[in-house]
Amino acid sequence: MATVTQQRIRGRPAHPSGPTFLTYTPNGKQLVTAGSNNVVRVYETGSDGEPTNLDDCQENNTAIAATNDFFLTGSEDGTVCMYSLHTFTYEKMLTRCTLPIRDIALSPDGQWAAVASDELEVKIVNITDTYRVLYLRDLPKPVKHLSYDPSGTYIAASCTDGIIYIYSLSTEEPDLIRKVDGLIRSLETESVSSSRAAWHPDGRAFAAPTATRDIQVLSSGDGERQRAFSGGHIGDITALAWSPNGAMLLTASSDRNIVLWDTKTQKILARYEYPNVINIAWHPYENIVSLVTSDGELFIYTKFLQPEVVPLLEKTLQPAPFIRDPLAETSGNARKPLTNGVKDNADPRGRRRGTPDSLDEILGPALCDEGDDFVSDDDGAGYLDEVNGHGKRGNAHLDAIDIFDGKRRATYQAFQPTIHHSFQPGSTPWRGNRKYLCLNLTGFVWTVDQDTHHTVTVEFYDREFHRDFHFTDPYLYDKACLNENGTLFSCSPANGNPAMVFYRPHETWTTRADWRTQLPAGEDVTSISLSDSYVVVTTSADYVRVFTLYGTPFRVYRQKSSPTVTCASWRDYVLTMGNGPVGGDGSTKLLYTIENIKRDEICQSEDIVALTEGAKVKSVFFSDDGDPCIYDSTGVLLILQHWRSPGQARWVPVLDTKQLDRLASGKKEESYWPVAVAHEKFHCIILKGGDQYPYFPKPLLSEFDFKIPCQTFTPPEDAENPTALEGPKLEESFVRSSLMLSLLEDLVSSTNATHSQRTELSRREIGVDKALLQLLNVECREGEERGMKALEIVELMRDRSGKMVEAAGKVAGRYGRTVLQEKIAELAEKRLMGIEDEG
Known part of the structure; x- marks a missing residue:
């Protein structure tokens, strides 16, 4: 792109030579500048007149920030002062530091000011109550730049040690959630070069200058590197700023050039020659860019963009430049954006300001470009007068239900139920250029996007039994299953090629029999599963396709519940899920079917999940x-x-992870990625902070014992009493052991049980009675008034030989519960005679 040749605008001598700073108010009406003298200038947008000067400010200003009502300045004397934009007078000193101020960042709501200085901590001061102060700690060196994300939930601190520290502000004290190392340079606080983390307006990513004079974009959720703006500068980056809608990026450098980039393609749109530019500000909604230089000059560049580029600025919020955009891949799941009422910092022309959910190119123009006034009040019915605070109309304008007067009625959108979208168990979304295709107790399968192809890696836990392998994948597989026998892959239709399924066995006694099969044109794979006997594929045509392990088509049928959601397999059994009827909450009910493929028997048909x-x-x-x-x-x-x-x-809860003991303090913020259930334990990956999916490097597996959510309430006076907690624990143990016994009984009764299974069944029956015996011991210890419950516990015992009931009588005798002992003896006699009371 050649340098733009147009009439050079005249610089305004705003301040003496030295560091100079500028900012627009959120409503775009005013531009505020500060420099090395004690004068702050306020320029009115659209006016060629002289600015308003505030002559009694501090000297050697080093930072500035503004809302629609006031602005803040920071100076080398360590003070941060607040001035009114209505009266243009000094209001108060917000805070003071012992060392020079280096940057000020205002929260999006204008209620908090983050202040960086040459001290080793950052203050976040409440604007109204200056005694309310939060601190960013764990900083080894001073911070040079501060940046709030658009939601105000996170703040990025660019430190002089060359690391960006990301803090979460959603807790009472700021929490350091990530360190981004190896991105920015180590710069002194006085350097004119920039290491600022500039958040993209959609809030999902930020950009920062690198040591190679490029601008690298990182996703805010996981810190993964995304697209980069490369080759635009040969000098150090001194300033960078996103356009208000995120469609363009503007960067300045010590090479005397300003470069305008296209966010979507990372290509240069224009290059401008301006030397010594150290700060840049976009107007919030007009085609205006202002910049200041180290000579103290201010340039207000109206009609900054060329006519062919202006349409980019007129778009609504554009997505951050991800290598693989997670929203683009799940656009069907995204919520339709709601438009908010116009606020002080909204676009005064009435144009809808974008939000992170309102990405045009992701959700499409049908959802994003309707505008706020797509319903016109052309018949005087007063529709527009009744818009509520959520951007919706009430029902006051509707006529009585039994009246029709011939008027044209408003058009109503057809009801759209919320459906369960298809997913592949054990698979994660793309993060950067990587994703897990499968995670289970056998191993991991992941893929790396290499632009022209993928690279797939299969790694096993037991490397003595299986060898890891990887291969180049030209088919772009996006789903996988892994077990002890082989690995199953599938890919979606692409470039005119149909969807395909590929199975690769691990070891065979002949030449390895890999096989592939293609689906009919227009049919896509929604989920796959792999067992010891069969390969199962559910498709977008609502078909369930079953293959043998060596590729022979075995069965094809259409699933009753649709659209299909997912499937899972075990030996000869397959479980399929799909969407069913719509419930009262507007969402479809999820239905499942379990079938024995080999015997062609339906175990459960279209039952509700x-x-x-x-x-x-x-x-x-x-x-x-x-x-x-x-x-x-x-x-x-x-x-x-x-x-x-x-x-x-029936579905029985065996673990509620929100009730885990490790979360009882309330200080841990973590969730769990399910992997498997084995040996009566829940195997999972612990996700820290706000992470929703595991990522690289390969995460460690954790396991939790089953704990059925029974009675959890403990009276405050008994909270520290171990004896008071013993009863609920034993009750939970009884319920859990009864459930596991029931599952084993079903298995033994429906299969050719082995000797070890029958032995295990007997052991579990004894285990249930042992849990009841321990519970009886607690009840007897509590006192005679618990005798009725104690007798009930004995009646629940399954033992027919009388040994456990006899032991129960001894427990009652140990505590001197003679009446209870007699009742237990009567129960033992009845059982011995084969007499039972019918319930």
């Missing part, structure tokens, strides 16, 4: 014993009981 309102299934899998399990978005693990008996299945 038990979810709380608003919850979603995050993963579905079979346990190591072959029982179906789901993990939902509320953090609850459920297992399916009696699933082999048609119409008898």
Whole structure:
């Protein structure tokens, strides 16, 4: 791109030579500048007149920030002062530091000011109550730049040690959540070169100058490097700023050039020759850019963009330049954006300001370009007068239901139920150029996007039994399953090629029999599963396609519940899920079917997946014993009981991760990525902070014992009493052991049970009675008034030989509960005679 040749604008001598700073007010009406003298100038947008001068400010200003009502200046004497933009007078000293101020950042709501100085901590001061101060700690050196993200939830501190520190402000004290090393240079606080982290307006990423004089974009969620703006400068970057809608990036450098970049393509749109530029500011909504130089000159550049580039500025909020944009891949799941009422800092022309959910190119013009006034009040019905605070109209304008007067009615949008979108269990979304295709107890499968192809890696936990392997993937596989026998892959239709399924066995006694099969044109894979016997594929045509392990088509049928959601397999069984009827909350009910493929038998047909309102299934899998399990978005693990008996299945919660003891203090913020259920434990990956998916390097697996959410309330006076807590623990143990016994009984009764399984069944029956015996001991210890419950506990015992009931009588005798002992003896006699009271 050649240098733009147009009439050079005249610089205004705003301040003496030296560091100079500028900022627009959020409403764009005023531009405020400060420099090395004691004068702050306020310029009115659109006016060629002289600025308003405030002559009694501090000297040697080093930072400035503004709202619509006031502005703040920081100076080398360590003070931060506040001035009114209505009266142009000094209001108060916001805070004082012992060393020079280096930067000020105002929160988006204008209620807090973050102040960086040459001290080793950053102050965040409340504007109204200056005694309310938060601190950014854990900083080894002074901070040079501060930047709030658009939501005000995070703040980035560019430190002079060459590291960007990201803090979360969602807790009472700022929490350091990430250190970004190896990106920015180590710069002194007085340097004119920049190391600022500039947040993209959509809030999902920020950009910062690198040591190679490029501008690198990083995703804010995981710190992964995204696209980069390269080759634009040969000198150090001194300033960078996104356009208000994020469609363009403007950078200045010591090479005397300002470069305008296209965010989407990272290509140079224009190059301007301006020397010594050290700060840049875009007007919030007009085609105006202002910049200041180290000579103290101010340039207000109206009609900055060329006519062919102006349409970029007129777009609504544009997405940050991700290598793989997670929103673009899940646009069907995104919520439709709501337009807010116009605020003080909104576009005065009435144009809708974008939000992180209102990305034109992601959601499409049908959702993003309707505008706020797509309903016109052309018939005088008063529609526009009744818009509420959420951008919706009330129902006051509607006529009575039984009246029709021939008037033209407003057009209503058809009801759209919320559906459960398809997903692949164990798979994660793209983060940067990587994603996990499969995570389970056998190993990991992940892929790396190399632009022209992918690179797939399969890694096993047991390397003595299996060898890791990787291969170049020209088909761009996006789903995978892994077990002890082989690895299954699938890819979506692309470049005119149909969807495809690929199976690769690990070891065979002949030449390895890899096989591929293509789906019919127009049919896409929604989920896949792999067992010891079959390959199962659900598709966008609502077909369930079953193959043998060596590629022979075995069965094809259409799923009753649609659209399809996911599937899971274990031996000869396959579980499929799909969308069913719409519930009262406007969401479809999730239905599941379990079938024995080999025997062609339906175990459960179109039964409802038990979810709380608003919850979603995050993963579905079979346990190591072959029982179906789901993990939902509320953090609850459920297992399916009696699933082999048609119409008898029910989902039982075996663990609520939000009630884990490790979270009792309330100080930990973590969630859990489900991996498997094995040996009566929940195997998962712990996700710290706000992470929703595991990432690289390869995460460690953690395991938690089952703990059925029974009674959890403990009276405050008994909270520290171990004896008071013993009863609820034993009750939970009884419920849990009874459930596990029931699952094993179902397995033994429906299969050719082995000797070890029958032995395990007997052991579990004894285990249930032992839990009851321990619970009886607690009840007897509590006193005679608990005798009725104690007798009930004995009646729950399954032992028919009388040994456990006899032991229960001894427990009652030990505590001197003679009446209870007599009742237990009567119960033992009845059982011995085979007499039972019918309930």
